[in-house]
Amino acid sequence: MTTTIKLDHITKIEGHARLIVKVDNGKVKKAQLEVYEGARFFEGILKGRKYDEANVITSRICGVCSQSHTIAALKAIEDALQIKVTKQTHMLRELLLIGSIIQSHALHLFFLSLPDYYGYDSAIAMAGKYPGLVKRGLKLKRLGNDICTLIGGREIHTITAVVGGFCHVPAQKDINTLLKSLKKDKKEFIATAKLLAKLKVPKLETPRYFYAMKDSYKYSEEEGLIECIGNKCIPAKSYGQYFKEDIMQYSTAKFVTVGGERFMVGAQARINLYHNRLCKEAATILKQSRIKLPMQNPYYNNFCQALEMLHLCHRAIELLSKLKIKEEKVPEFRVKAGTGIAAVEVPRGTLFHEYELDDNGMIIRANIITPTTQNLKSIEEDVKDILPSLLQYGEERIKMELEKLIRAYDPCISCSTHFLKIKWE
Amino acid sequence: MCARMARCFAMMLLPGSVMDKGEIVKVKQKKETTKKEKRPVVGIFSMTSCSGCQIRMLDMEDWLIDLFKLCNVVHFPLVKKHEHADHYDIAIIEGAVTTEDELTEVKQIREKSSFVIALGTCATYGGIPSIKDYGYREEIEKTVYPEPVPFIHNLGVCGVYPHIQIDYFLRGCPPDKDEIKRVLLDLINGKKSPKNFDDPVCAECRAKGNDCFLQKGQLCMGPVTYSGCGALCPSMGYLCYGCRGPLDDANVHSLIHIFEQCHVSEDDIRRMFIKFAGTSKKFREAHNLCKITAVK
Numbered sequence: 001m002t003t004t005i006k007l008d009h010i011t012k013i014e015g016h017a018r019l020i021v022k023v024d025n026g027k028v029k030k031a032q033l034e035v036y037e038g039a040r041f042f043e044g045i046l047k048g049r050k051y052d053e054a055n056v057i058t059s060r061i062c063g064v065c066s067q068s069h070t071i072a073a074l075k076a077i078e079d080a081l082q083i084k085v086t087k088q089t090h091m092l093r094e095l096l097l098i099g100s101i102i103q104s105h106a107l108h109l110f111f112l113s114l115p116d117y118y119g120y121d122s123a124i125a126m127a128g129k130y131p132g133l134v135k136r137g138l139k140l141k142r143l144g145n146d147i148c149t150l151i152g153g154r155e156i157h158t159i160t161a162v163v164g165g166f167c168h169v170p171a172q173k174d175i176n177t178l179l180k181s182l183k184k185d186k187k188e189f190i191a192t193a194k195l196l197a198k199l200k201v202p203k204l205e206t207p208r209y210f211y212a213m214k215d216s217y218k219y220s221e222e223e224g225l226i227e228c229i230g231n232k233c234i235p236a237k238s239y240g241q242y243f244k245e246d247i248m249q250y251s252t253a254k255f256v257t258v259g260g261e262r263f264m265v266g267a268q269a270r271i272n273l274y275h276n277r278l279c280k281e282a283a284t285i286l287k288q289s290r291i292k293l294p295m296q297n298p299y300y301n302n303f304c305q306a307l308e309m310l311h312l313c314h315r316a317i318e319l320l321s322k323l324k325i326k327e328e329k330v331p332e333f334r335v336k337a338g339t340g341i342a343a344v345e346v347p348r349g350t351l352f353h354e355y356e357l358d359d360n361g362m363i364i365r366a367n368i369i370t371p372t373t374q375n376l377k378s379i380e381e382d383v384k385d386i387l388p389s390l391l392q393y394g395e396e397r398i399k400m401e402l403e404k405l406i407r408a409y410d411p412c413i414s415c416s417t418h419f420l421k422i423k424w425e
Numbered sequence: 426m427c428a429r430m431a432r433c434f435a436m437m438l439l440p441g442s443v444m445d446k447g448e449i450v451k452v453k454q455k456k457e458t459t460k461k462e463k464r465p466v467v468g469i470f471s472m473t474s475c476s477g478c479q480i481r482m483l484d485m486e487d488w489l490i491d492l493f494k495l496c497n498v499v500h501f502p503l504v505k506k507h508e509h510a511d512h513y514d515i516a517i518i519e520g521a522v523t524t525e526d527e528l529t530e531v532k533q534i535r536e537k538s539s540f541v542i543a544l545g546t547c548a549t550y551g552g553i554p555s556i557k558d559y560g561y562r563e564e565i566e567k568t569v570y571p572e573p574v575p576f577i578h579n580l581g582v583c584g585v586y587p588h589i590q591i592d593y594f595l596r597g598c599p600p601d602k603d604e605i606k607r608v609l610l611d612l613i614n615g616k617k618s619p620k621n622f623d624d625p626v627c628a629e630c631r632a633k634g635n636d637c638f639l640q641k642g643q644l645c646m647g648p649v650t651y652s653g654c655g656a657l658c659p660s661m662g663y664l665c666y667g668c669r670g671p672l673d674d675a676n677v678h679s680l681i682h683i684f685e686q687c688h689v690s691e692d693d694i695r696r697m698f699i700k701f702a703g704t705s706k707k708f709r710e711a712h713n714l715c716k717i718t719a720v721k
Binding site: 045056066158202 | 471473474476477478479480482483484486487489490493498501502503504505506507535552553556557562582598599645657658659661662663691696700
C-alpha cells in the first residue's frame with residue numbers, strides 16, 4: 001500500500017515550502033522538499049548593475065539575514081577591487097553580523113521552534129502560560145536588533161555599510177549605552193542556553209559532514225578556509241570546485257552537495273568544529289549538558305543556536321569595550337576589472353558571494369550560494385531517515401514531527417530561491 | 426432559551442449552513458466567537474518576498490503582543506500555523522505577485538477583506554525583483570536557469586496593486602515601523618482611511634538639516650520620492666534611492682535634467698529609476714526617457 005503524506009504549507013519557517021513523502025509498505029520511497037517560492041533571479045538582476053549596488057540589492061534577498069548578504073557582497077566587491085578596510089570597519093562589521101545572528105536565532109528559537117516543544121501553535125499562544133519566556137525571546141531579539149540598528153542605521157536592510165567602510169558611524173555614547181544593556185542582559189542569554197540544553201530531542205544519529213569557516217568566533221584577516229571534521233580544509237576561494245549545485249525539477253531552490261554527499265552548515269557545524277573557542281559560560285553549559293561531540297542529531301541545532309548566542313553576546317561585549325569610535329574616510333580606490341569572492345559565517349551557515357566586474361565597475365557575473373541551499377539535501381535525507389520510526393503514529397503526528405525536524409534546521413527559503421548562476425558543461 | 430432560538434434562526438439564515446452535525450458545530454463556534462469577539466480579524470499574507478515586511482511586524486516586539494490582544498490575528502505564516510477566516514477586517518499583504526497561484530490568492534484575499542494594505546515596496550511596486558523585467562528578462566532567467574525548469578517562467582514581477590484594489594500603501598523597503606503602528610491603530614479605532622504622506626523625502630530631509638546630496642552632485646531621488654521614512658538614509662549619510670516610490674505629481678523630467686548636470690552616464694540615471702519602483706508609471710516614464718544602453 002502506498003501512502004502519500006503532504007505537508008502543503010510548512011509554516012513558522014522563513015518563506016514558502018512544502019514536503020511530499022511517499023511510503024510504500026512501510027518503506028520510504030520518496031521525500032521531496034519542494035520550494036515553491038516565486039523565483040526572483042537575483043544573480044540575473046545583478047548583471048549590469050554597478051559595483052556599489054550589489055550590497056543594496058542583495059540585502060533584499062532576505063529580511064531575516066539581510067546584514068549577512070550586505071557584508072558578504074561588500075567583502076566580495078572589495079576583494080575584486082583590492083580595497084583594504086580599516087580595523088574599525090572590521091570591528092563594526094563583526095558587530096553587525098553578531099547583531100544579525102542574535103536576532104535571527106532569537107526569532108527562530110522563541111517564535112518558530114520553542115512552541116513546537118511546548119505544544120503550542122505559536123509563541124503568541126504560549127504567552128498566556130509562559131509570559132516570561134516569550135518576553136525573554138522578545139528581549140533577546142531586541143538586543144540583536146539594537147546592535148544592528150546602532151551600526152547599520154535600522155534593524156534590517158542596513159544603510160550605513162558601504163564599499164570600503166561606513167558612511168555613518170555610531171556615537172561613542174550610544175556604544176556605551178548598548179554595552180551597558182548587553183552586560184545587564186547577558187543573564188538572559190545564559191538562561192536561554194540552559195533551557196535549550198534540557199530539551200528532549202527525538203533520536204536521529206545518522207553521521208554527516210559539518211562545514212564551517214575556520215575563522216568562526218574569532219577575528220582574522222587571513223584568507224578564508226572552510227573546515228570539515230575529518231576532511232581537509234577547502235580554501236574559500238575555490239568553493240566552486242567543491243560545492244556543487246543541482247537543479248531539481250520540483251524545486252525553485254537548488255540543492256548543494258560536496259562530492260555527492262550531504263552536509264550540514266550553521267550553528268551546529270560551528271559548535272561541533274570550534275566548541276573550544278566558546279566563552280567560559282557557554283563552554284560550561286555545553287559540558288554540563290553531557291551531549292556527545294560532535295553532535296550528529298540535527299535537532300541539537302536549536303541548542304547550538306542558544307550556545308552561540310551566549311558566546312556572541314560575550315564577544316559583542318568584548319568588541320564594544322574595545323571600540324573607540326572615530327570618523328574615518330572610506331579609503332581611496334580605483335575602479336577596475338576583476339573577480340572577487342567572499343565567504344562569511346552567517347546565522348544559518350557559510351554564505352558565498354562572487355562578483356566579476358568589468359573596467360567600469362559594472363557587474364558582469366554574480367554567483368551566490370546561501371546556507372539553506374547547502375542544508376536542503378540534508379533535510380531531505382533526514383526526513384527519509386526518521387520516517388520509519390514515525391510510521392506507527394497517525395498522519396497528524398507524523399506531519400507535526402516532520403515539521404519540527406525541518407524547523408530545527410531553521411531553513412530560510414527566500415534565501416535559497418533567488419537562484420544561483422552556474423554554467424553546466 | 427431565547428438565545429438558543431436566536432442562534433438557530435441565525436443558522437438558518439447563514440448561507441451554506443446545513444444540518445450536518447459537523448457543520449452545526451462549526452457555525453455554533455463562529456457564533457460564539459462573534460459574540461465575545463469584537464476585535465478586528467487580521468490576516469498577514471506573504472507573496473514572493475524576502476519576508477522582511479513580516480519581520481518588520483515582529484520588530485515591533487512589545488507592541489506586537491498588544492497587537493495580538495487588540496486584534497484577532499488569524500493568518501501570519503511566519504509565526505503561526507495556517508488558519509483561515511471567512512472574512513478579514515484588515516488584510517496585510519507583503520511581497521510581489523510573480524506566479525499564477527499568487528495572483529489567484531491575492532484576488533481571493535481581496536474578496537474576503539474589508540481593508541487591504543500593501544505592506545512594503547514589493548507589494549506596492551514589485552520592488553527589487555521587478556528589475557528583471559526591464560530590457561533583458563529572458564536573458565536574466567537563462568543566466569540563472571540555463572535549462573528550462575517547468576515552473577520557473579513566472580509572470581512579470583509587479584506589486585499587488587494592478588491586480589487588486591488597495592486601500593492603503595504602506596510603502597518602503599523596509600516599511601517604517603511607526604507608520605505600520607499608526608495605520609493599524611487608526612483602523613482598530615474605527616478610522617476609515619488613515620492619512621497617507623504626500624510630501625517628498627526632501628521635505629523631511631531639510632527639516633533634519635542634512636546637507637543636500639544633489640547640490641554635491643550626487644544622484645539623489647529625494648525630490649520625487651514619497652516621504653514618511655523621516656529621511657532616514659540621507660540622515661545616515663546615504664542618498665535616497667527612492668524605495669518608497671514616486672509621488673503622484675513627481676516631476677521626473679526636471680530631476681533627470683538635474684541628474685544630467687552631475688556628469689554621469691545615461692545608464693547611471695536609468696538605473697536610479699529602475700530599482701525599487703521601476704514598475705510605477707512615473708519611474709517607467711523616466712526609464713523610457715533615458716536611452717537604454719543594454720549590458721551584454
